[in-house]
Amino acid sequence: MFFELAKTLTDAYSRRFARAVRETYAADEAYASxxxxxxxxxxxxxxLLAVPLLLPGYPVYVLTLVAIAAVxxxxxxxxxxxxxxxxxxxxxxxxxxxxxxxxxxGPLAPLGILLGGAVAAAIGVVxxxxxxxxxxxxLAIATMAFQxxxxxxxxxxxxxxxxxxxxxxxxxxxxxxxLDRAERLWxxxxxxxxxxxxxxxxxxxxxxxxxWFAVRDNDLSAQVAGVNLTLAKLSAFALxxxxxxxxxxxxxNLYRSVTPExxxxxxxxxxxxxxxxxxxxxxxxxxxxxxFVMLIPELLNAVxxxxxxxxxxxxxxxxNVAFGGLILLFLILEPLGLVGLWGRIRAYLRTWPxxx
Amino acid sequence: MEPLLSVEHVTLRFSGVLALADVSFQxxxxxxxxxxxxxxxxxxxxxxxxSGLYRPQxxxxxxxxxxxxxxxxxxxxxxxLGRTFQNLEIFRxxxxxxxxxxxxxxxxxxxxxxxxxxREQAARAWAEEVMDYLHLAPYxxxxxxxxxxxxxxxxxxARALAGRPxxxxxxxxxxxxxxxxxxxxxxxxxxxxxEWGVTLVxxxxxxxxxxxxxxxxxxxxxxxxLYEGEPAGARENPRVVEAxxxxxx
Numbered sequence: 001m002f003f004e005l006a007k008t009l010t011d012a013y014s015r016r017f018a019r020a021v022r023e024t025y026a027a028d029e030a031y032a033s034x035x036x037x038x039x040x041x042x043x044x045x046x047x048l049l050a051v052p053l054l055l056p057g058y059p060v061y062v063l064t065l066v067a068i069a070a071v072x073x074x075x076x077x078x079x080x081x082x083x084x085x086x087x088x089x090x091x092x093x094x095x096x097x098x099x100x101x102x103x104x105x106g107p108l109a110p111l112g113i114l115l116g117g118a119v120a121a122a123i124g125v126v127x128x129x130x131x132x133x134x135x136x137x138x139l140a141i142a143t144m145a146f147q148x149x150x151x152x153x154x155x156x157x158x159x160x161x162x163x164x165x166x167x168x169x170x171x172x173x174x175x176x177x178x179l180d181r182a183e184r185l186w187x188x189x190x191x192x193x194x195x196x197x198x199x200x201x202x203x204x205x206x207x208x209x210x211x212w213f214a215v216r217d218n219d220l221s222a223q224v225a226g227v228n229l230t231l232a233k234l235s236a237f238a239l240x241x242x243x244x245x246x247x248x249x250x251x252x253n254l255y256r257s258v259t260p261e262x263x264x265x266x267x268x269x270x271x272x273x274x275x276x277x278x279x280x281x282x283x284x285x286x287x288x289x290x291x292f293v294m295l296i297p298e299l300l301n302a303v304x305x306x307x308x309x310x311x312x313x314x315x316x317x318x319x320n321v322a323f324g325g326l327i328l329l330f331l332i333l334e335p336l337g338l339v340g341l342w343g344r345i346r347a348y349l350r351t352w353p354x355x356x
Numbered sequence: 357m358e359p360l361l362s363v364e365h366v367t368l369r370f371s372g373v374l375a376l377a378d379v380s381f382q383x384x385x386x387x388x389x390x391x392x393x394x395x396x397x398x399x400x401x402x403x404x405x406x407s408g409l410y411r412p413q414x415x416x417x418x419x420x421x422x423x424x425x426x427x428x429x430x431x432x433x434x435x436x437l438g439r440t441f442q443n444l445e446i447f448r449x450x451x452x453x454x455x456x457x458x459x460x461x462x463x464x465x466x467x468x469x470x471x472x473x474x475r476e477q478a479a480r481a482w483a484e485e486v487m488d489y490l491h492l493a494p495y496x497x498x499x500x501x502x503x504x505x506x507x508x509x510x511x512x513x514a515r516a517l518a519g520r521p522x523x524x525x526x527x528x529x530x531x532x533x534x535x536x537x538x539x540x541x542x543x544x545x546x547x548x549x550x551e552w553g554v555t556l557v558x559x560x561x562x563x564x565x566x567x568x569x570x571x572x573x574x575x576x577x578x579x580x581x582l583y584e585g586e587p588a589g590a591r592e593n594p595r596v597v598e599a600x601x602x603x604x605x
Binding site for chain 1: 459476
């Protein structure tokens with residue numbers, strides 16, 4: 001009796017929502033083609049819009065950081081997870097975007113952020129050139145060299161970067177409204193991030209994505225399959241740098257200052273960690289990775305803080321150990337990253353509670 | 357009429373080793389042309405010269421009225437010279453459908469950073485048609501690397517056919533396949549030739565299949581052409597028999 005009822009209910013649910021039959025190729029390829037998917041997407045967008053209304057200042061600040069990191073991580077994911085080119089220079093591109101944006105701040109901030117993306121993309125093409133000749137670890141070392149070179153430039157090209165002291169920015173201004181707090185800047189971040197996410201998702205699902213994945217899986221036969229290797233690699237580098245540049249520009253407007261220590265080598269490694277923990281080659285992976293890498297330390301901070309100030313110093317080191325351990329645990333238990341985990345949860349829920 | 361593919365006096369050396377010595381032959385449009393020979397005869401080297409992976413020291417390759425010398429592999433593919441590999445060069449992390457669509461991009465391409473919904477759908481529809489032909493439709497969403505070997509081979513053929521090549525180079529497409537799979541593959545290839553007018557050039561070790569299917573054959577040994585012409589004639593040619601069976605025969 002109970003089982004029959006449950007079966008009827010799940011059948012009805014499936015018919016209405018989850019497994020709505022996709023009857024055309026177009027519907028099969030569109031995202032959110034089912035009513036449930038559309039509702040979920042709409043809810044997510046509304047929830048994002050409501051964040052500053054629902055949460056107090058500090059969490060919004062942290063979430064803004066997460067959203068900015070997600071843009072940078074998505075860029076890196078197009079390059080690493082998409083085209084299979086490992087880069088340890090994402091922080092340098094953040095820096096390029098941030099410094100460029102710092103020259104067009106205040107009322108021009110949105111333009112400045114775009115400029116940051118454009119300048120970074122141009123430099124990304126240049127960094128992409130060695131990838132036409134070298135691969136794998138060697139390329140990673142080349143991008144690392146670029147990272148250190150960029151840091152040197154940030155520190156020493158004073159007229160443009162302000163040297164070690166860096167540059168300060170006035171608050172961004174949109175339609176006369178000063179975006180002087182994270183609660184306000186959040187919307188500017190969304191205005192950049194949301195279209196960039198949809199664009200990235202579209203790219204990975206269409207011709208560009210196929211060309212990149214082909215280069216990742218086997219660049220020799222990609223060429224024979226008709227992929228223009230030069231174009232595929234350079235476009236991945238340019239786009240990755242563009243996303244990082246935008247993220248850097250947003251970051252500059254959030255911190256309202258730009259100094260070289262925001263763009264140290266460790267940050268590049270952190271971005272690579274986001275890609276790998278989140279799941280290489282997917283948009284969702286970049287977002288989940290950014291959330292994980294940015295939020296877990298915050299949560300661990302809160303845990304450490306709960307023990308009281310007398311233990312804080314002793315526990316601070318353990319916080320890093322726990323963070324590193326969590327990343328390791330993920331890599332071992334779920335090589336596909338958080339995306340793989342999410343996929344399994346979804347597959348389970350789709351047939352819950354009667355899987356057979 | 358000019359032959360679709362004509363190879364003129366191609367010589368390829370790897371630092372002293374002569375891989376191809378003055379190889380010349382022609383493949384007419386619509387042929388099912390075989391390249392055979394003992395191991396190390398230079399068959400794969402010849403295919404690599406044709407698809408632009410190796411540069412010969414001497415000789416020319418003409419295809420569809422154009423000189424191919426100096427053109428990159430992808431440029432040759434774009435001109436309609438498709439290729440499959442001996443050691444399965446499919447894209448393992450991509451689904452079967454994505455593999456085939458990558459081939460279809462040759463027909464429905466657009467600037468990659470500006471996704472165009474209509475072109476995508478046209479590519480999808482065409483890729484599905486090709487997959488239907490090769491009975492791959494049920495596996496469309498399986499990552500190609502997880503398919504059984506025979507199906508992976510078929511995905512590679514589908515990817516190459518999706519680009520609507522004028523000429524398809526196949527490097528040992530039947531190696532490692534069971535008899536039924538070989539028969540299926542032969543049927544797919546013959547269908548593709550009839551339906552889409554694809555000229556076929558294949559390197560194959562299964563001599564029975566070569567004799568039954570091909571209408572022209574090139575026999576290589578140590579980089580030299582031993583025989584060129586009708587498959588039936590190869591069997592009677594003393595040099596061919598000697599190369600395959602040894603001098604005593």
